[in-house]
Amino acid sequence: MVDYFKNDLESLHQALVNKDLSSEELVKSTFEKIETIDPKIEAFLALNKDQALAKAQELDQKGIPTDNVLAGIPIGIKDNIVTKGLTTTAASKMLANFKPIYNATVMDKLDQVDMINVGKLNMDEFAMGGSTETSAFKLTKNAWDQTKVPGGSSGGSAAAVASGQILAALGSDTGGSIRQPAAYNGIVGLKPTYGRVSRYGLIAFASSLDQIGPLTRTVKDNALVLNAIAGHDKHDFTSSSKEVPNFAAGLDGNIKGLKIALPKEYLGAGVDQEVKDAILKVAKTFESLGATVEEVSLPHSKYGVPVYYIIASSEASSNLQRFDGIRYGFRASDVKNLEDVYVRSRSEGFGDEVKRRIMLGTFSLSAGTYDAFFKKAAQVRTLICQDFANVFSKYDLIMGPTAPTTAFGLGEDIDDPVTMYMNDILTIPVNLAGLPGMSLPAGFAKGLPVGLQLIGPQFAENMLYKAGYAFEQATDFHKAVPTIGGQN
Amino acid sequence: MAITASEVAHVASLAKLSFNAEELEKFTGQMDEIINMVQELSEVDTTDVPVTTHVTDAFNVMREDVAVKGTDRELLMQNVPESQDGYIKVPAIIDESEEG
Numbered sequence: 109m110v111d112y113f114k115n116d117l118e119s120l121h122q123a124l125v126n127k128d129l130s131s132e133e134l135v136k137s138t139f140e141k142i143e144t145i146d147p148k149i150e151a152f153l154a155l156n157k158d159q160a161l162a163k164a165q166e167l168d169q170k171g172i173p174t175d176n177v178l179a180g181i182p183i184g185i186k187d188n189i190v191t192k193g194l195t196t197t198a199a200s201k202m203l204a205n206f207k208p209i210y211n212a213t214v215m216d217k218l219d220q221v222d223m224i225n226v227g228k229l230n231m232d233e234f235a236m237g238g239s240t241e242t243s244a245f246k247l248t249k250n251a252w253d254q255t256k257v258p259g260g261s262s263g264g265s266a267a268a269v270a271s272g273q274i275l276a277a278l279g280s281d282t283g284g285s286i287r288q289p290a291a292y293n294g295i296v297g298l299k300p301t302y303g304r305v306s307r308y309g310l311i312a313f314a315s316s317l318d319q320i321g322p323l324t325r326t327v328k329d330n331a332l333v334l335n336a337i338a339g340h341d342k343h344d345f346t347s348s349s350k351e352v353p354n355f356a357a358g359l360d361g362n363i364k365g366l367k368i369a370l371p372k373e374y375l376g377a378g379v380d381q382e383v384k385d386a387i388l389k390v391a392k393t394f395e396s397l398g399a400t401v402e403e404v405s406l407p408h409s410k411y412g413v414p415v416y417y418i419i420a421s422s423e424a425s426s427n428l429q430r431f432d433g434i435r436y437g438f439r440a441s442d443v444k445n446l447e448d449v450y451v452r453s454r455s456e457g458f459g460d461e462v463k464r465r466i467m468l469g470t471f472s473l474s475a476g477t478y479d480a481f482f483k484k485a486a487q488v489r490t491l492i493c494q495d496f497a498n499v500f501s502k503y504d505l506i507m508g509p510t511a512p513t514t515a516f517g518l519g520e521d522i523d524d525p526v527t528m529y530m531n532d533i534l535t536i537p538v539n540l541a542g543l544p545g546m547s548l549p550a551g552f553a554k555g556l557p558v559g560l561q562l563i564g565p566q567f568a569e570n571m572l573y574k575a576g577y578a579f580e581q582a583t584d585f586h587k588a589v590p591t592i593g594g595q596n
Numbered sequence: 597m598a599i600t601a602s603e604v605a606h607v608a609s610l611a612k613l614s615f616n617a618e619e620l621e622k623f624t625g626q627m628d629e630i631i632n633m634v635q636e637l638s639e640v641d642t643t644d645v646p647v648t649t650h651v652t653d654a655f656n657v658m659r660e661d662v663a664v665k666g667t668d669r670e671l672l673m674q675n676v677p678e679s680q681d682g683y684i685k686v687p688a689i690i691d692e693s694e695e696g
Contacts, residue, residue: 207674209667209674209675316650342659408640414636425611429612432612434684435676436676445687445690446687449687451613452614454611454612468630468634471631483647484640486647486648487648489648490647490648491640491642491645493651525626540651542651
């Protein structure tokens with residue numbers, strides 16, 4: 109059986125090219141791994157066995173090209189990314205039987221490089237949540253401690269990679285949903301610049317914030333997957349036509365002279381002492397590599413959470429109007445009239461967290477509250493963007509923790525929305541300003557992974573990867589592997 | 597600012613959601629907490645600060661007006677919960693009990 113803890117994309121690619129391993133063997137072996145490990149993690153909602161095996165056999169016949177490192181490599185997909193013919197639920201009862209009739213652009217792009225979709229991964233319902241506990245279907249567990257949450261909303265994507273079931277997954281990030289689960293599971297997760305990756309076929313949550321990005325075990329693997337999915341798309345007019353560089357180029361470990369800012373608010377109240385200690389050690393490592401680290405201030409970052417919950421919920425209340433029980437999705441039975449179809453289908457099809465966000469959004473956009481809520485939040489969003497612009501006029505990138513704590517216990521915060529929302533305080537500002545942000549392993553606190561967050565100016569993913577790679581090469585944190593039910 | 601159960605019920609009707617009495621009580625409490633949290637924004641001076649509603653530099657992206665083939669009707673109907681003779685089936689718009 110293939111050991112994903114001992115391989116990266118390049119070593120697997122080499123094995124495929126040398127024919128030490130066939131693509132079919134790799135795919136079969138991946139499904140065996142999933143069958144062994146996933147009963148303890150519960151990351152997958154659906155497997156794509158027939159299509160994956162057919163694709164692998166096809167690749168074995170035509171051969172793995174030496175210049176395509178991704179060919180034949182299995183990947184898992186968050187279940188809010190539509191996959192033609194393969195049930196896509198967004199972890200909601202509303203879409204339990206929804207079979208998309210088209211592919212998201214990222215799926216077509218993965219197809220073009222011959223990556224193999226092995227299955228769909230659990231998440232918070234409609235990506236609303238930070239623990240994957242709002243899923244209508246499954247409770248996914250943290251790869252390092254199965255009594256802890258995997259984070260969210262891309263909890264299935266992060267846990268599947270961290271537990272060695274796959275090497276790469278796609279997630280989506282609206283307020284931290286790639287970076288926070290990556291941090292909680294000790295892997296690498298990148299939210300690209302807004303517009304870097306097409307959102308066509310991503311089930312919309314908050315359209316001015318959503319981005320799709322990769323979750324992997326190493327920085328270089330992350331860059332290689334982003335290479336495949338980035339770029340302008342005629343189906344998404346907010347996707348950027350800026351040139352896409354080779355994200356894996358320039359990873360040489362040299363960050364001499366790099367100017368790094370450490371915002372004092374990112375080590376402030378609410379951030380766990382052990383997390384702070386780990387991040388201060390990271391700063392020392394960066395300095396030892398020839399970079400400078402200086403304290404700065406992002407004075408409006410503390411308003412990120414309220415701004416986000418108004419803006420994201422407002423956009424969600426509008427985006428989720430389409431779920432009306434008429435053309436697709438759940439329809440309540442025994443309804444008497446058309447109004448009943450709408451109200452009962454929505455009330456029975458959506459879970460509580462989704463309803464809370466729709467309610468807050470509807471409230472924020474209502475006549476009488478619009479100015480005090482939505483408009484105010486959109487103004488403070490401007491101040492948050494300006495804070496970042498000020499820092500980036502003097503520094504190359506920003507570092508800090510990804511989350512204030514390590515993974516919390518399953519069931520601990522699920523009935524306390526405000527506490528749950530505060531977990532996103534360090535990731536949300538990045539989405540509000542449309543910046544790229546990455547989380548990577550930075551040590552452990554009480555046996556659980558701590559995530560380092562790197563934030564760059566728009567379209568500076570290359571810089572994040574370069575700095576992340578240098579840090580990764582200087583440390584061993586990414587080599588640590590979890591023990592799952594006595595196995596690894 | 598405290599939000600009342602009747603205000604929550606009004607917002608629910610705008611959002612085409614319905615809650616029973618127990619749910620309404622729970623949601624009112626949680627909405628109140630969330631609204632208190634977001635009201636922290638009132639302390640920020642935003643005089644003359646413009647709004648940010650998107651973060652791209654894209655502006656009025658245009659494309660050529662070229663006719664393209666639409667999606668196949670059968671495909672479009674694949675996820676329809678109830679259909680008949682190629683049409684989407686829905687209940688009467690007016691409550692059947694009010695008929696006549």
